[in-house]
Amino acid sequence: MQCNQEKQEHCVVLRIEENRLDAVVSQDLKECLLTMIKNGDTDIGIDMSPVDFVDSTGLGVLVSVLNSLGQNGSLFFWGVSSSVKSMFELTQLYKVFEIYETEEDALAKFK
Amino acid sequence: MKFKVQYAIPGTPLGSRAVAMSLHALLGNIAPLSEHASRLELAITEVMNNVAIHSYSNDQDGEMLVQAEFDGKAIKITIRDRGTGPKLEEIVEKFNLPKAGQKNSNLPQSGRGLFIISQIMDNVEYDKVGEENQVQMTKEIT
Numbered sequence: 001m002q003c004n005q006e007k008q009e010h011c012v013v014l015r016i017e018e019n020r021l022d023a024v025v026s027q028d029l030k031e032c033l034l035t036m037i038k039n040g041d042t043d044i045g046i047d048m049s050p051v052d053f054v055d056s057t058g059l060g061v062l063v064s065v066l067n068s069l070g071q072n073g074s075l076f077f078w079g080v081s082s083s084v085k086s087m088f089e090l091t092q093l094y095k096v097f098e099i100y101e102t103e104e105d106a107l108a109k110f111k
Numbered sequence: 112m113k114f115k116v117q118y119a120i121p122g123t124p125l126g127s128r129a130v131a132m133s134l135h136a137l138l139g140n141i142a143p144l145s146e147h148a149s150r151l152e153l154a155i156t157e158v159m160n161n162v163a164i165h166s167y168s169n170d171q172d173g174e175m176l177v178q179a180e181f182d183g184k185a186i187k188i189t190i191r192d193r194g195t196g197p198k199l200e201e202i203v204e205k206f207n208l209p210k211a212g213q214k215n216s217n218l219p220q221s222g223r224g225l226f227i228i229s230q231i232m233d234n235v236e237y238d239k240v241g242e243e244n245q246v247q248m249t250k251e252i253t
Contacts, residue, residue, distance in 0.1 A: 022131075023124035023160050053149075055156045056223040057124075057164075083149050090230055091223055 001025040003032035010110035011043035011074075012036060013103075016051055021058030030061040034068065042073025045106050049079030054087050066096065074098065078106045112141055115180040122166065122173035122192055127159035130177050137179075143252045144181065151186065151250065154231040155179075157224035158190045158246050166194030166244060185233075185251045196244040 006013040014033070018025055036044060044065075066075050076098035080088070088094040100106035116137065120126035131152050138148035159175060167173035176191040228235055232248040239245070 020128065022128055022156065023163065024128050053152070055153060055160060056227055057160060059223055086149070087153070090227060 001028040001032070003028070005036065005041075007041075008045075008107065011045050011107070012041040013045045013047060015047045016049075019050055020053040020055075021051055021061070022053065022055045023057040026057040026061045029058070030064060033061070033065045037065070037068055037073070042069055043110075044069075044073070044075050045103070046075070046077045047079050047103060048077050048081070048084060052081050052083050054084050056091075059087070059091060059093060062097070063093070076100065076106055076109070078103050113181055113183050114141075115178065118175075118177040120175055120177065121171060122159075122162050122175035122194065123169065123171060124160065124163050126175060127156055127163055130159065131156045134179055138186075141181070143183075144186065147186075147250070147252060150231045151188075154228045154248065154250075155188055155190075157228050158188075158248070160224060161246075162190065162192045162194060162244075166192050166196055168195075170194070181252070185249050187247065187249045188232075190246045191240070191243045193242055194244065196239065 002017045004015040004017055006015065014036070016029075021029065033044065062075065069075055078100040079102075080099055085094070085099075088097060088099070098106075100109075114137075116134075118130045118133070120130055134155060135148050135152040138144040138151055144151070155177070159177070162173075162175050163169060167175075173192060173194050176189075178189045180187045180189075228248065231250070233250050235246065235248040237244070237246055
């Protein structure tokens with residue numbers, strides 16, 4: 001899986017270039033995100049625009065990264081499709097994930 | 112419209128993805144099922160993931176048989192494999208739903224798959240049939 005990162009002033013943006021966050025790509029995604037944290041990038045914004053399917057392995061990666069960050073960073077999303085939102089609601093993870101409508105909304109949190 | 116389709120595929124994440132996408136395309140084109148297509152795809156994916164990751168431990172040689180049957184009122188999905196089968200503790204594992212604001216703590220990283228299946232399907236049964244593990248799940252389509 002391609003891990004396209006963009007350094008911003010206060011965070012790093014990860015642009016997912018996959019339609020599916022499933023068991024095929026979840027390990028790659030986890031390694032990518034954990035490497036970012038290891039390199040000191042602890043405020044991570046994920047552009048989910050192309051993603052229309054997330055299963056429990058994809059969710060597990062996002063939860064794992066959230067746990068790794070602890071109080072020392074943030075993980076936030078935008079461009080979340082209705083089907084992915086539905087998954088977040090089904091598992092009630094919308095209660096713990098920071099979700100924004102647009103990239104501008106998300107990055108405004110640092111202003 | 113009634114139908115029955117069967118797949119014999121490698122019990123791997125890639126095999127799971129291929130069947131999930133194929134079934135989603137099929138269900139999405141059948142009027143009473145189309146609105147359920149995404150959720151059914153998710154439930155089927157979760158069962159197949161359990162086979163690939165737990166029953167076969169990502170062993171490339173394992174085979175998985177998937178059958179989907181719609182009789183006009185309900186869809187029945189049957190998934191069979193010859194791996195080690197689901198562990199009882201995984202089947203009965205309690206899903207700890209997160210609480211609002213429960214960030215940066217010990218959220219469970221696994222165990223959601225079975226919860227998701229239970230939320231989508233009306234009935235799920237796990238059986239051992241001879242040498243095969245079988246998961247059969249149904250959902251009425253109204």
